Amino acid sequence: MSLKVDSDRIASTVTEHHAVNGPDGWLVTWLPGRTFDRNAAITAMLLVEIYVIDPPPKNPMWKLAANWEREIGVDRQQDWQG
Numbered sequence: 520m521s522l523k524v525d526s527d528r529i530a531s532t533v534t535e536h537h538a539v540n541g542p543d544g545w546l547v548t549w550l551p552g553r554t555f556d557r558n559a560a561i562t563a564m565l566l567v568e569i570y571v572i573d574p575p576p577k578n579p580m581w582k583l584a585a586n587w588e589r590e591i592g593v594d595r596q597q598d599w600q601g
Contacts, residue, residue, distance in 0.1 A: 520568045522561065529564050534571045538564055550598060559591045566591075570599050 521532040529538040529545075538547040538560040545560035547553065549567050569584045588595060 520565070520572065522564050522568075524561060529560055531564055531568055533568050536564070536567045549600070550593070555591065562587045562591050563593065566593060566595075567599075567601075570595065570601055 523530045523532075527540040531537065536547070536549045538545050538555070540557075541554070544554035545557055547555060547560055547563045547567075550563055555563060566584055566587050569580050572580075574580050584595070587593075
């Protein structure tokens with residue numbers, strides 16, 4: 520997993536999803552209609568990388584994902600269409 524974070528775009532090495540810095544905040548492609556601050560956009564991009572990789576159920580990444588979901592108000596069951 521790796522993100523490239525620039526001043527106006529966040530890109531992933533494992534998915535085509537990305538985030539762009541818009542006039543009202545950061546827009547994340549897999550969470551349409553929502554605006555985030557820069558840190559939350561990075562968190563959202565880390566989450567989508569975990570979702571795409573889909574590690575085994577007991578993998579510690581899922582505990583990280585659960586914490587990050589709470590932090591930025593994301594529900595995998597409702598928000599992830601992958």
